[in-house]
Amino acid sequence: MMESVKCLIVGSGPAGFTAAIYTSRANLQPVLYEGIQPGGQLTTTTEIENFPGYPEGVDGTQLMADLKQQAQRFGADIRFGIITRVDLSSRPFHVVVDGEKEIEAETLIVATGATAKxxxxxxxxxxxxxxxxxxxxxxxxxxxxxxxxxxxxxxxxxxxxxxxxxxxxxxxxxxxxxxxxxxxxxxxxxxxxxxxxxxxxxxxxxxxxxxxxxxxxxxxxxxxxxxxxxxxxxxxAIGHHPNTELFADQLALDEEGYIRTEPGTSKTSVEGVFAAGDVQDPHYRQAITAAGSGCKAALDCERFLLSQTK
Incomplete structure (x- = not known):
């Protein structure tokens, strides 16, 4: 039985969880799949001292647990699982989880991050x-x-x-x-x-x-x-590798493999697909910039869905 969702978020770093907070509050009933590394890169660090709002610093795993809890408080459906296949050739998009479960998604927010080499x-x-x-x-x-x-x-x-x-x-x-x-x-x-x-x-x-x-x-x-x-x-400092293998032949990527977004937005080359966080940001790669772009993606997604219902 195919499941239909309004907004599917892939990735569980600061970008994915922030997008989940905003889309839940906008009543888009988002479903978020955590992926290979639940909590993203920050769970591999210990103390984070430069994330605003934590004057004493915060443990990376704790920060991600806080963001996850906040998203769940507003009703985000956060699931453990890995997206193994996507078809973005037509909407609703067709997504396969863990090689077997099938989902139809009206919109997709890609927040799969990047991995340090x-x-x-x-x-x-x-x-x-x-x-x-x-x-x-x-x-x-x-x-x-x-x-x-x-x-x-x-x-x-x-x-x-x-x-x-x-x-x-x-x-x-x-x-x-x-x-x-x-x-x-x-x-x-x-x-x-x-x-x-x-x-x-x-x-x-x-x-x-x-x-x-x-x-x-x-x-x-x-x-x-x-x-x-x-x-x-x-x-x-030998580079990062964006986690874009899934989207390689379906979304426009730059030479390094990062997802290209329209300047000032989270819009990708496919209408209804938005990208947030390190997967589209080779320059800043900070938790706070990823969170900010997760907010942008959620707002872009909400506006897109509204434009579709007119």
């Missing part, structure tokens, strides 16, 4: 959230006056290194190539910052640590020699 070292996953981080603006504050390392040679890595240099004692920038890929202005800023040391032609062999977290990193130069650096924080 990691090096894939066992030691890196071991210390994730204990000194290993993929977001300097989220976690840099915890490493004031300490030594840290940033991995990457592009604009993001240089930005993160410069940001951390304003807080930390020493920042090592670990670059695989013999040069930086970042823009000239970013390169000059990094090379002109006295407490950033760029280690060209180095790869991370292992992240070192103890029961309290990261203590260092073992680096391997391209010539085979190794050295160990003492650090308390290890930041990845």
């Amino acid at each position: 990691y090096l894939g070292l066992p030691s890196e996953s071991k210390y994730k959230g204990m000194g290993v981080s993929a977001c300097a603006t989220c976690d840099g504050f915890f490493y004031r006056k300490k030594d840290v390392a940033v991995v990457g040679g592009g604009d993001t890595a240089c930005e993160e290194a410069t940001y951390l240099a304003s807080l930390c004692r020493q920042v090592y920038l670990i670059v695989r190539k013999p040069f930086l890929r970042a823009s000239k202005a970013m390169q000059q800023r990094v090379l002109g910052t006295p407490n950033i040391k760029v280690l060209f032609e180095h790869n991370t062999a292992e992240v070192l640590g103890d029961e309290n977290g990261v203590t260092g990193a073992r680096l391997r130069h391209n010539d085979g020699t190794e050295q160990t650096i003492d650090i308390s924080g290890f930041f990845l």
